[in-house]
Amino acid sequence: MTEDAKKFLAEVTALKTAAEKAATAVSDGKALERWRIEFLGRKSPLGRLSKSLTSLAEGDRPAAGKALNELRADLKAEYESLQKRLGPKKAGTDEARLDYTLPGVQPPIGTLHPLTKTYYEITAFFASLGFNVAHGPEVEDEFHNFGALNFPPDHPSRDAQDTLYVNDEWLLRTHTSPAQIRVMLEQRPPLRVIVPGRCFRADAVDASHYPVFHQVEGLLVDENVSLGDLKGTLTAFAEYIFGPDTKMRFRPHFFPFTEPSAEVDISCVVCGGEGCRTCGGKGWLEIAGAGMVHPNVFRNVGYDPEQWAGYAFGMGVERIAMLKYGIDDIRLFYENDFAFLKQF
Ligand SMILES: [Zn+2]
Structure with a gap:
């Protein structure tokens, strides 16, 4: 046997070893195709050996x-066994595997939180009357939260039992x-604003109270x-x-920052005014507090109460949402229970 022939046989053996080694790394259809081109393709060493x-x-x-011939048969057998091992799904290219006629997978679609929805509705109504939306900080000082609003220094809601204080000066509004x-x-009259936002009180949690709640204020x-x-x-x-x-009535009330002041009732959304469990037999449900801005409040911000008049109102977003959607427990709003939330 000539040296050339020995070299030829050595190359055949080396090629077989290389192909087997490369086969162990083939894990998908694309890799398999690369393997086929490298070891069985027209420009592969096998082709070159055939010519030589x-x-x-x-x-x-x-x-x-x-x-x-044995090498070629071995490589073909190897290719077929790789195809089998990868299975029909993995052996094909991604393109061949996709069936564009199958229906797609529907991603889960979220809904607005009932409080957000209620916010949007309240805001949309007052925006249609020309009210602007204003925001204020959630951490306030006593002046803005109480003093300027005509709360006397000994008013019970200033007490730490009712209000969450950050320190001696600052509190959660x-x-x-x-x-x-x-x-x-900041502004001179005439003005009309609504202020949606989060508020805080040191309330114990029950079906109608929560230490965090939402209000919309109007002025x-x-x-x-x-x-x-x-x-x-x-x-x-x-x-x-x-x-x-819906019918509406004002019931005389007291707030430090308005005079006269009223609590605002609507005819019961459940019984229409006949009297039922929801309205406690009264036929009316309270939805807001309201009144004419107290002259002292105007004086505190430098407005002349002889020149300017105004009204203010405030409502609980939770309260409105509960009445609108028939929700009987305020805690449901904050529990992130999808079964509850996806109804809205
Ligand atoms: Zn009722």
Whole structure:
């Protein structure tokens, strides 16, 4: 056997070893195709060896040819076994595997939180009447939260039992009304704003109380504003949120920052005013507090109470959402229970 023939056979053996080694790394259809091109393709070493067979001495050709045929058969067998191992799914290219006619997978679609939805509705109504949306900080000082709003120094809600204090000076706002003060200190009348936001009180948790809750505050300051304007605005609001048959009434009340002040009731959304369990047999449900801005509040922000008049109101977003959607426990809003939330 010539040196050329020995070299030829050594190359056949080396190629077989290389192909087997490379086969162990083939893990998907793309890798398998690369393997096929490298070891069985037209430009592969196998092709080159086939061509060089004719240059060997005639006596060496039968043995070399036999070795080459065996190698080719081995590589084909290896290719087929790889195809089988990867399975029909992995052996094909990604393109071949995709069936574009199958329906797609529907991703889960979220919904707005019922409080967010209620916020949007309240905001949309007052925006349609020309109210701007204002925001204030959630950590306030006593001046903005109490003093400027005409709370006397000994008012019970200033007590640490009712209010969450950060330190001696700062507290978590107990209502959105301090934002009224901030707006009035920055702007001159006429103005109309609503202030949606989060508020905090040291309340024990039960079906209707939570230490964190949401309010929408409204304030309008102009010349010649009357209680009738306030009542008309809130009546239109109640009809917008709860339906055109909703009735509304003012019940005299006291708030330090308005005079006169009223609690705002709507006819019961469940019984329509007949009396039921939801309204405690009264036929009315409280939805807001309201009144004419107290002259002292105007003085505290540098407005002349002889020139300007205004009304203010505040409502709990949770309360509105509970009545609108028939939710009987405030805790449901904060528990992130998808079964509850996806109903809205
Ligand atoms: Zn009722």
